[in-house]
Structure formats: structure tokens, C-alpha cells
Amino acid sequence: MAKIELKKLSKTFGDVDVIRAVDLTINAGEFMVFVGPSGCGKSTLLRLICGLEDITSGELLFDDVSMNDKVPSERGIAMVFQSYALYPHMSVYKNMAFGLKLANFSNKEMQARVLEAAKMLQIDHLLDRLPKQLSGGQRQRVAIGRAIVRDPRVFLFDEPLSNLDASLRVDTRLEIAKLHHKMKDATMVYVTHDQVEAMTLADRICVLRDGNIEQVGTPEELYHSPKSLFVAGFIGSPKMNFITGDIADQHQCHTLGIRPEHLLIDAEKGVWKGKVIHTENLGSDFFVYLDMGTGEPLVVRLDGQERIPLDTQVHVRPLPARLHRFDVNGLPITPTINQTGENL
Numbered sequence: 001m002a003k004i005e006l007k008k009l010s011k012t013f014g015d016v017d018v019i020r021a022v023d024l025t026i027n028a029g030e031f032m033v034f035v036g037p038s039g040c041g042k043s044t045l046l047r048l049i050c051g052l053e054d055i056t057s058g059e060l061l062f063d064d065v066s067m068n069d070k071v072p073s074e075r076g077i078a079m080v081f082q083s084y085a086l087y088p089h090m091s092v093y094k095n096m097a098f099g100l101k102l103a104n105f106s107n108k109e110m111q112a113r114v115l116e117a118a119k120m121l122q123i124d125h126l127l128d129r130l131p132k133q134l135s136g137g138q139r140q141r142v143a144i145g146r147a148i149v150r151d152p153r154v155f156l157f158d159e160p161l162s163n164l165d166a167s168l169r170v171d172t173r174l175e176i177a178k179l180h181h182k183m184k185d186a187t188m189v190y191v192t193h194d195q196v197e198a199m200t201l202a203d204r205i206c207v208l209r210d211g212n213i214e215q216v217g218t219p220e221e222l223y224h225s226p227k228s229l230f231v232a233g234f235i236g237s238p239k240m241n242f243i244t245g246d247i248a249d250q251h252q253c254h255t256l257g258i259r260p261e262h263l264l265i266d267a268e269k270g271v272w273k274g275k276v277i278h279t280e281n282l283g284s285d286f287f288v289y290l291d292m293g294t295g296e297p298l299v300v301r302l303d304g305q306e307r308i309p310l311d312t313q314v315h316v317r318p319l320p321a322r323l324h325r326f327d328v329n330g331l332p333i334t335p336t337i338n339q340t341g342e343n344l
């Protein structure tokens, strides 16, 4: 278990600043998820922590000890990549045991560790197979198993689920959540594009934007109390509706934000009016896109059982306590709402 501290950590490629003086403390045993738009520096930050990239300036500490000059093998980390990076000619057992063998572990200790990890990940019946005889999800479990056996202080994950199909993603996501629960001592840092992975796995999420940290907080904090328009628009899927113009003026703000689940459709009355221009049925949810004459359509989430035909004129009502008001600089205007949706 290690506390990870980034102090004014910077990375420059040529003359491009990719990570800009980032300050961040990841607590021992914490599951921290990095999210942000493509190119914002998530993978680079992970690679700096791992030691696969040199630090341009600033300091990286594990438990108060500087890691700046330590090579990856001296840092006590294990990394799981999107491409599983398994040795194709080695069995699952050999793949998992490989790092231990290099570290001169006895056969007995190696066997015990591999079997324990394989059981934890439910791949103990696959130990004799070659990677090509496994599904994508099983391969990723082997890659995770290979990381576990080394008993690292820190696990680093770079989009480990993005090569998996939808249902395997869900299974393996649950597996990683269980792993975190079982290995309470391990600090985990995880990069993803996926909103659900970030929300479900993270103790805290770090939102990056253009090499800077935009906000760090629990999933609930980021979802309910975003500190900027950028975070409000980034966290949540489908994203928060933003309304400018007359409606925002009436609420004395530049941009009014409201999430699709915080809008009610009413055939008869409601403060806003719109026409249904598009619908999406996801089974559990039914999304309605309304043209309100404000530019962007307003997205409303209904229960999956509800239906509204195209071209219907409807009235819409926001839950007042769930409105987010932002100024011209994209900063929230108080009163904001707290996590239970009450005005502060």
C-alpha cells in the first residue's frame, strides 16, 4: 500500500506541455480514476507514475520517497494495459508466474501465489491453456492475475476493458471492483473513457483537461456539485443539458444546466415548451429529444415503459433543486445544490 503524491508534476514533449504542474495526492488503498477528453494527458500521467516516461519537472513520491529517478521495476507497481500483452507461446500458468520466476521465487511460492490469484479471478481451470485458447475477457483476467501475483504496492490500469465486448466489460468491471474490495491495501490508478467505469469503480475521480486537473472528488461530488461547466458536461451520460439565452437570463445566469433525469414531461403544463424531434429506447430508459427553439435539443429521460410519439408538443418542468447555474466563465453560481439535491 502506498500513498502517491504528485507535486507540480510536468511533462513536455518537444515544446508541447502535456502535463502542467499537476498537484495530486492519491491516498494509500484508494481507487483513483483519471478521466478527460482524448489527448488531455491521462495516459501520460499514468506513465509518469509508472516510470515509462521521464518527469520533465516536479516530484513524484510513493510514501514520501521520491520515485523520480527510480526505474519501473524499483517502484513496486504492476500495470495492466488495454492490449493484454501476454506471451502467446506460454500457458496461462507460465504467463502469470513469469515475473515471479524472474524474481527468483521458489516453485512452491510461485504455485501458491498463481493459484490464489487464479482462484480470485475464477481462471484456475484455465491454467494449462495458451492465450489464443481464451476469450478476450479471460485474457484480461490473466493479465490482471499476472499483476496480482507480484503483490504490488500500486496497480496501474490503462483502459483495461476497452478491447472487450459490452457484456464482458460489465463482468470484468465487476471483477476489478471485487479485486479492489479484497485487496484493500492496494492503491489503484485507472484510466478510462468510460463514464460507467469511472462512476462505479472510483473512490475518487480526477477530471483532466489539457494537462491540468479540472476537479478531483468522489463520483457523487462530481455528478452533483461540478465545479465548472466543463466537469458538468463531461461527467454523466447522456450529458447534462445546457441552456443559454432567454431561459438562462430568467434564472440570472449565463448557462443553465439540468440533467436529463431531472426533467419532467407534462402534456398540459410546465415552464418550458418543446416538440419531440427524436427518441431513443434503451429498454430501461426512454430518451426524448425536444426542440425548444434554443439551438441544442433538450434531452429528457423517461422510464423505459413510457412512450411519446415524434412531433408531439410537450411541456417540460425542471426539478428546481437540480438546476445548475453557471456564469459566463463557466463557474457555478451559488446557491448550488448539495448531494441530496437540496439548495445550499
Ligand SMILES: Nc1ncnc2c1ncn2[C@@H]1O[C@H](COP(=O)(O)OP(=O)(O)OP(=O)(O)O)[C@@H](O)[C@H]1O
Residues within 6 Å of the ligand: 013, 018, 036, 037, 038, 039, 040, 041, 042, 043, 044, 045, 193
Ligand atoms: N511520445 C510522445 N511524443 C509526443 N507527443 C506525445 C507523446 N505521447 C503523447 N503525446 C501527446 O500528449 C498528449 C496527451 O496524450 P495522452 O496519450 O496522455 O492523452 P490521453 O488523455 O491518454 O488520450 P486518449 O484518451 O486519446 O488516450 C497528446 O496530445 C499526445 O499527442
